Amino acid sequence: MAIIKTEIRRGVYIDSAKLMKLQRSLADFDGILDTGVIMGTDSNKELLSHIGLTSPEILASKPDELVIALKADDEKSAEFALSKVDELLAARKGNNDQDYQPRSLETAAGMLPDANWVIVSVAGRYAAGVTREALRLGKHVHLFSDNVSIEEEIELKKQARELGLLVMGPDCGTAMIGGMGLAFANKIRLGPIGIVAAAGTGLQQVACRIHQLGSGITSGIGTGGKDLSEKVGAITFLMALEVLARDPDTKVIVLTSKPPSPKVAEEVLKKARKAGKPVVINFIARPVTTLRDGNLFFATGLDDAARLAVELANNPPQIGSDIDVDLKIFKPEQKYLRGLFSGGTLAYEAQYILAGYLPKVWANSPLNKENKMENSLVSQEHSIIDLGEDEFTVGRLHPMMDNELRIRRLYEEAKDPEVAVIMLDVVIGYGSHPNPASEIAPAIKKVLDDTKKANRHLEIVCVVTGTDEDPQDFNEQVKLLKEAGAWVDPSNEVVVRRIGRILRALAERDSEDTAAIGKPVDLESLKKPMQAINVGLESFSENLKDQNAPYVQVDWKPPAGGNEKLAGILERMKNL
């Protein structure tokens, strides 16, 4: 019968790569059935117990203790394997053939003064310290380590922003800079597409698909999966976007992220709209409401993002201003929309589309309850009123047959000095009013004359739904409305998106750019040949070697041999 044998070692620090190698080597001895070499954390102990490796000693072990557990045919085999542990731990480190490994980052930086990057993959609790040191030395950091707190992440990224340095991570699996891969990274052809990703394997998937489709990338900048959380606020993401927007070699940018904070996603899109080049967006689980918004192209997935980016790089689209009115004609207080609808579906669609442009649109018949107008008769901020709703039609004609109520409301809304745009739908056809424009157009004209007298510009926009075979004559209706001064289109989507763009621009005109601005990232630092210092997993040095990039592996040990109190004192002394 199989036996379980355990050895616990206290106060030992061994990195996870070495643990794995030890575990593998132990499993190769005769009579050994299964092995587990772990630090005694709860989740590790659970994993071991799940594979049948458990004992009272294992259960009692602590996170800073090394647990070596063996399932063996007999006592003798187990004891023999355990007797070899020291020998195995002392064996040669990896196949990195660097002659001398400095003990400190500072020494390493002296050995390789042109190194622009430091790769950090030490255990999470030490990672912030190493990153801080790297920033102090003026290096970008690829922070592979996980288990770094969000507070530390924010502090490191803010500090880096002041210095114009990128902190890619924590928990950043991959980056591809200037044709060179860091950590988990694929060999991707150089090409016209730049990628920013809060999504490790997302970045790899997009980059590989771009390569497979025959194109290539300038850089693929990882940020760590939490960069687009509300707390972190996309610090690294926005820095990376900004530098790629500035890079003349990057013709198309791809932005991808694990599910982001909706608010932060909006902030990123706002900046992306100003990139001056096509930007493909794939934020996982963020619904696609349109395939294009100006220079932004929305993908339904990672693969689709790659396909779109390659297409756009091969056939560059026209990217012009997306506003066809001069914003200066509006007064500073003008910012709101009033949509006066006769068609319920058109009103719903307008709300859905506008959600992509405006923070909140009130409605008497809202898509989401929290946007319900307090009083359907009194508009507030952006409001969309469906005048065909029961509340307006009990005992009255539907507003498609009778324009009176809508015209009254139009007069009312036009008087509000905060209103910038009024939208009306004019739905013709059998059953509808025999000539709605004959009543609505003069009302529009009156309103525009009145607001002109009050020295304001009011934008009145109409969707006309109908055909040239309808009894009212579609073309005549459009003509009357245009002559009165309205902007008219037969597509509800076209009309509403135009409104969205105008109002968004008006809002941005008002809003200060609240995002903190640090020093811009030096574009050249992403372009010049990669040289890196690696602190942690040796295999990352091996990668650099395989790619012929100069590197230095640091023979890193926890400060004060893992004694955190002493380490804290040393850290404070260094900063004096």
Add this chain to the structure above:
Amino acid sequence: MAIIKTEIRRGVYIDSAKLMKLQRSLADFDGILDTGVIMGTDSNKELLSHIGLTSPEILASKPDELVIALKADDEKSAEFALSKVDELLAARKGNNDQDYQPRSLETAAGMLPDANWVIVSVAGRYAAGVTREALRLGKHVHLFSDNVSIEEEIELKKQARELGLLVMGPDCGTAMIGGMGLAFANKIRLGPIGIVAAAGTGLQQVACRIHQLGSGITSGIGTGGKDLSEKVGAITFLMALEVLARDPDTKVIVLTSKPPSPKVAEEVLKKARKAGKPVVINFIARPVTTLRDGNLFFATGLDDAARLAVELANNPPQIGSDIDVDLKIFKPEQKYLRGLFSGGTLAYEAQYILAGYLPKVWANSPLNKENKMENSLVSQEHSIIDLGEDEFTVGRLHPMMDNELRIRRLYEEAKDPEVAVIMLDVVIGYGSHPNPASEIAPAIKKVLDDTKKANRHLEIVCVVTGTDEDPQDFNEQVKLLKEAGAWVDPSNEVVVRRIGRILRALAERDSEDTAAIGKPVDLESLKKPMQAINVGLESFSENLKDQNAPYVQVDWKPPAGGNEKLAGILERMKNL
């Protein structure tokens, strides 16, 4: 100073068109500033008060009382106008020149025996009764009236389904049948596209845009905006979809709806997948997660739906079976997916895509909290496990470097007789395991051999992320995995959608078709020239006249003169 004068009439029933006309006529008298002619409901009274027409009498009026309110320059003008009310109400009804108007639907049906449709636009509280009568006479009903309760709607629709008749409505603004418009409807060219719409102006917008793009429609079938609510369960919508699927003239179907119940929307999509022709979907506010799923094409809006439909009608796509495995190779109890991921983003994307195929997918790192696995070590139903999550990597190597934990888990999952599909991602490149397929492929082979011995088929599917320039050799990795028996693709989306299709088909194999089936709608009844009976707004008869469709207008009055108790007795007597 202006005065307000009011007259209240009790026990009078006047339809809303006549009220409007009265209001208009009164406003034309000299000295009259504003008028309101309403039934005394709360919302009507509020509307009047908002335009400054209010008085103690108006406030005291009741829903069944007619309120005639005038704002006038002086008492005399007001009194003169009020003295003309009876005369105005007695004036000729509209310009419908029908010589004799029958009082009952039954008489009308006798006068026009080939009438296939009844249009009902009487006040909501009487509409169900008229509809019931129309169904009894074997007619489809266009139920324009609103303020019909959802309970009545369900009852009417269930009854109609048994009879193979359509109840379009209540609150159905529009329908276009065989080139003829009912109620609010546009004149649309006949053509290859059929539309089903729980969205009145949505139907009009889509139909008009199709017309403007040079194409046309077979039918545009409205259902009323609540048809896709959970309570109604898409009764009319599914009947309409079924008959259009059967119609050889309909080459492409468009389905559109105001925001539907997600559950009912899924039910509709399930049927739509079996339509055997391209179906364009635009359910407002339902996020688009893919642009195509087999014969389903997803539009981002009404305009986009029209564009897509015209494109598909002009260039018919290949519509084949979307499953490339024979479902019979799975045992009846096999139905679940186990996704064993090393890449967090790939696992997230898989969850997001699968939400379009499967009711619930558990995950250790879920997109939505309610899908969180109880225990990451123990899979349940469909599970996606990201083995690169912290809980698995503390003190261990990442699963991209070390395949051991995933292979263990693969063996475990394969033993579960309810598992049909196992997915693995294999991410290569620098940093990753030097030859993952050399370990994973033999494990896959072993698992497939074992399950074969147990007389089960297990589908193992891999996404390989990497390039031909990666150190591991992408093509060799793919080859090893394929030789072991896995289905392999470089696109996560392609792999996950294939899994979604297989598992959805397995689920549908199991699930009984729970939707109640009535009598199918007679296709010919939608094709033969329109003849209709109109009960309510006379302008709808005028529309039919303008379109040269035979019609009969019913001179309808509420049963028992509006006395509902007596009406109830009469109704019960009729059913004896």
